[in-house]
Structure formats: structure tokens, C-alpha cells
Amino acid sequence: MAKVRGAIVVDQERCKGCGICVVACPTGVIQLAKQVNGKGYNYAVMDKPEACIGCANCGQVCPDSVISVYRVKI
């Protein structure tokens, strides 16, 4: 069966840590980092990268367009 794997790249300096992507992710991949970026926001990171299916939900709801989504079939 063809499986789909995805990955996201977050522009950490532009992320404002609103957490909307955390809620939007159907597989619970994204969490807010414990570290902060230059502006003091806890930016979004891939907490469980193996669970990402590349659905791009996080990218679509991101108000600051900081998330790029990649997807491959394996």
C-alpha cells in the first residue's frame, strides 16, 4: 500500500506561536517549542515528524504564512 509521508518547514523567526496549527493538525504532529524566537514567541515545531501525512491543514490556517508543506509517496 502506498504510504504518504509529509514534513513541514516553519519559518521560526516569523512564527508568532498562536497555536492554531497545533489544533488544526489531524495527527498531532505540531507542538509549540519550549524555546522562543527573536520576538519572544514559542514557535511551532514538528514534535512527531513520523506522523505527518502532508495534508497542509497547518499551512492553510496559518495566519502568517510561515509553514511550507512537503509530501512524498513511499
Added chain:
Amino acid sequence: MADIDIKDIIKEENLIYTKPKVITDTVMHYCPGCSHGVAHKLVAEVIDDMDIQDKTIGISPVGCSVLAYNYLDIDWQQAAHGRAPALATAAKRLMPNHYVFTYQGDGDLASIGAAEILHACNRGENITVIFINNAIYGMTGGQMAPTTLVGMKTATSPYGRSTELNGYPLKITELIAQLPGVAYVTRQSVHTPAAVRKTKKAIRKGFENQDKKIGTSFIEIVSTCSSGWKLSPVKSNEWMEEHMFKFYPLGDLKDSEKESEESYKKYIE
């Protein structure tokens, strides 16, 4: 499961979603989680998809989105408070082959600009109106707007809006849906991925209606103002689903075209 390294996934050819080209690299001044960001992005995506970057004129309002010209790489004009539909009328009549849209908040469109929007829609101008309704004046510090729900606490209604003192919330989208000049009136939101996709389709339809010259397209986006509502962005979305959607139900209110001149000429014959 065959293992694949993250580095092998993150390659140019696997990219399926990224920032639209029309959005500039300027960091947006909006608060974390603000719906304006998503709305801007959707407009940018539609402009990208239709390949009309050099034929689009945006009219920005007074309000938080007054600086929209920094974020979308298209032609912009900045209107006096509430007068965006009047400017859009001029722009569209002078350049009928361009796509003209106004981007207004509820303090701008439903309050001081109510006359302009009603008359622009009544004239059936071939423009697209994007109306961000967050039930509050966000930019100036969360004061009560005409769209504020009854009982909602704001900076100028600290005990909640009362109908006796402040009147009733204004459903301006319902008002506009009754006008003969409008072609497409809809109310959407951008709080979930599904809602975002629906809103993008609505905005696309609004822009395509300008080609058909069938009247004004009016797209309300029910939004959050987490700073004004004093909630976290995620909590704001929940509050909006719970309270705003009851009073401002989502969906299309009108989807046809402006009424024909003949149907109005009969009164004089």
C-alpha cells in the same frame, strides 16, 4: 513502514504548499492568530491562481488592515474611513478590465461606511467586497462596533452591550443580500482548514464574477480578534464557533446576478 529521512522529504519537487507569491516577505503587524493574515493569504492565493497580479487593485480601509499594502504585492489605494466602496467604484469604472476589490472591517464597513457600501451594492458595481467581521473595533483597542453581539463585553460596553442603550447588532450582510445590485453574498469564516478552503472558493467566485459583470460580490468573513476579546487565539476560535455563528450563520445568502433593468422599467410604463 519503509523509513524515509526528513531531509529526503523536504525537497523542492515535494513542495505542495507554501506562502503565495503575491504575499511579500514583510512580517505582518497583526496579533498572533489574527484572521486578517489568513484572509490576506486567501486573496493572494486567488490572485496567484488566476494570474492577475498586475491587473488587481485593492482598496484598503481604515482599521487594522490599513497596512495591507505592505503585505500583498499588487496595486493598492487607501481610502478614507468607510469610503473604500466609493474609491473602488471609481477605480473599476476607469479601469473596467482590472479586478478591483475592497478589504474592509466591520467598524469601517458596517459603521461609518454603511452608506457607501449600501449604495455601491445598490448600484451593482462590478467589484468584490471582502468584509472582515470580528464584532469589535480591533485597531483602536476593542471598542463596541455595530456588529457587537448583545451582552458582549468590550472596552466601551464593560457590562455587556445592552439593546436599550446601544441598540441591536447589525446584520449588514443580510441587508445587502436584499439589494437588487448584488450578485453573490456569502458569509464564511477562516477558523478551520475546511472553512479556509470554502472561503477561498468564495473569494475566487467573487473575483470571477467581475469578469461576468453581473453585479457586486460581497464576502463576509466572520473573524476573531483575540486581543480585543481578551482570549488566546485558539480560545477565540472556540468562542466564535460557540457564539458568533449562532447570530451570524455561515452560508450563501444570494447567488445569482443583479436584477435586469426591464424588471424595474415596468413601473414607469
